[in-house]
Amino acid sequence: MSEKDLGMRAAGAKALAAYLRQEMSSGRLSEGMKLPPERKLSETFGASRGTVRRVLQDFKARGLIAQAVGSGTFVQAGVQAMVEAAAIDDPAPAVETSPAELMEARLLIEPLMPLLIASHATASDFSRMDECLVRAESAETIEEFEHWDAELHKSFAAATHNSFFLQILDLINDVRERGEWGRLKQQSMTPERRKDYEAQHRALVASLRDRDAAAASAAMQVHLRQIQQNLFGV
Known part of the structure; x- marks a missing residue:
């Protein structure tokens, strides 16, 4: 930038x-x-x-x-x-992170969330996940899909009921909203890949609803690794 x-x-x-x-x-x-x-x-x-x-x-x-x-x-x-x-200072400047660095961090952080979600998630949390699933699947543009994809992952962070994960997901979504990530997503997205992402989202939410933290963590890793592969070919 x-x-x-x-x-x-x-x-x-x-x-x-x-x-x-x-x-x-x-x-x-x-x-x-x-x-x-x-x-x-x-x-x-x-x-x-x-x-x-x-x-x-x-x-x-x-x-x-x-x-x-x-x-x-x-x-x-x-x-x-x-x-x-209150003495309200100017906000801290944005953290500069590349899309590749973002994916490395997501693979380390997001698979940890299911353990807390399985213990703490409420009916309201699952309702929000369901809303994000439906909105993403009905999205007519990649930008709209990306928005609801990000909101779904944010709903996972909210369902941990741990403010640390919410702050981390805010930083993640900040990077996702930058031009470089959007260009990579536009270039890599195909109808088949989008269907894969939607199916993975559904499987992940189903495991969380079953309070199966191990299955949800594994599903999260599969999902993120496929995104990494599609974006960077690694």
Whole structure:
């Protein structure tokens, strides 16, 4: 990524954080109000979805907003006084990771999640997985499929009920939203490969629903290794 692109991302993050501070301090964003979707914030402020998530995560950690999977992001009670007292620094710059490095890390990290999912996942978690499966399978473009593919893997992280995995998946999705990953996916995707991915997703969710952590972990490794093979031929 060029220095110009990095500068634009940093500017977008600063603009979003400044907007939220100003709107909360003025009372225009008050208790219970719902923030625009991440995609809309990304478009408005010229920041990647991952950058938007990092800004929102910072505001969430300070108790200014609350997030509910499938419902959205909402302003917390007493936010006007809290934001005036909080020293909210600019978000950290995006981590620069190549698609090849991303796949290496995913193969190490994501197969660990099923053990926690098997222990902690709720009916709501499985409902979100099912929604992502259906939306991905009905996607009419590769971009739409990629979005719901990423959301499915994020739903796995959410189902661990461990904030570390959610933060890692946010970083993973940030890399996936960059141009290089998209170009590789466009070049490698065929109707047959997409059907393979969809079948692997279904098998993975079925193993998780059965609380079979070993089978789900093995299915995750198979899925990620096929993606790696299709993208890089290794």
